[in-house]
Amino acid sequence: MFLIYVLILYICSIGCSFFIKNDSNLFKIKNIIGFCILISILQVLYYPFQYFKCSSLVFHIITSIIILLTFLKGIFNLKLKDFEFLKKYEFYVLYILIFIIIKIIPGLEAGDDWFYMSLFIDNADINSINTINPRTGLLTGIDSVYLYQGFYQLMSFLYKIQDLIFPNNVTNIYYSYRTTVTLLMIIFSSNILYFIREKYKDKTNNIVFYFIQILSILLVGVLEWSHIYWGSFMLFQIFIPLYFIVFNEYKNNNKLKYILFVI
Numbered sequence: 001m002f003l004i005y006v007l008i009l010y011i012c013s014i015g016c017s018f019f020i021k022n023d024s025n026l027f028k029i030k031n032i033i034g035f036c037i038l039i040s041i042l043q044v045l046y047y048p049f050q051y052f053k054c055s056s057l058v059f060h061i062i063t064s065i066i067i068l069l070t071f072l073k074g075i076f077n078l079k080l081k082d083f084e085f086l087k088k089y090e091f092y093v094l095y096i097l098i099f100i101i102i103k104i105i106p107g108l109e110a111g112d113d114w115f116y117m118s119l120f121i122d123n124a125d126i127n128s129i130n131t132i133n134p135r136t137g138l139l140t141g142i143d144s145v146y147l148y149q150g151f152y153q154l155m156s157f158l159y160k161i162q163d164l165i166f167p168n169n170v171t172n173i174y175y176s177y178r179t180t181v182t183l184l185m186i187i188f189s190s191n192i193l194y195f196i197r198e199k200y201k202d203k204t205n206n207i208v209f210y211f212i213q214i215l216s217i218l219l220v221g222v223l224e225w226s227h228i229y230w231g232s233f234m235l236f237q238i239f240i241p242l243y244f245i246v247f248n249e250y251k252n253n254n255k256l257k258y259i260l261f262v263i
Contacts, residue, residue: 005158005180012038012067014082015074025249028195032188032242043150053128063157091190098186102226117173124160151231181229189237
């Protein structure tokens with residue numbers, strides 16, 4: 001099932017990036033930009049319903065509508081180039097590193113997983129949605145809505161779908177959250193690495209660039225790669241590099257300021 005979730009979210013991300021043209025320098029990472037826009041849309045729509053402490057059913061309806069609309073848009077904008085990551089070694093290197101090598105290293109389980117996964121499970125079926133500060137675990141007001149609250153509700157939505165299909169299965173939260181998000185972020189991370197390689201391939205010796213890629217992966221750190229499904233742990237692999245890439249393109253095209261603002 002997690003492969004289906006990844007495919008749906010990937011296509012939804014493409015649906016949110018329809019304004020990036022085929023000849024744009026950002027085309028190869030449009031899916032990552034689209035994912036940021038998708039999360040931003042959900043976040044903005046969630047705010048008033050968080051304020052009025054609506055039930056999780058309201059959030060699921062909102063999410064369903066947005067996912068459906070962006071998925072249909074993504075289908076119409078889908079191109080064969082959008083799956084080029086399957087032909088790039090960066091994807092398979094990260095897949096093996098994260099899903100195989102890191103998984104056999106002891107002591108890498110996230111200590112706060114119990115809190116996050118319980119939060120998603122609880123928020124998937126609740127009468128009054130929680131606004132929780134994940135730094136403290138405290139139930140707070142609208143003034144303390146955290147940066148990834150929209151992301152949390154999306155994860156709760158995925159868990160709800162998984163639980164409806166496979167009721168009361170203890171592995172539901174792993175498939176709908178950890179495995180799904182990890183694979184999606186592996187795709188995004190590999191696209192970042194590939195984008196940089198393609199952009200500078202004529203300016204740097206291949207051997208030197210391979211060394212730079214390896215060094216970049218190592219500098220991120222084992223802990224960050226093993227917990228890439230956490231919102232805050234995605235920063236160094238994806239969102240900070242993405243911001244600098246878009247900012248660099250923005251210097252030559254100020255029409256990108258809206259994308260820069262969203263990211």
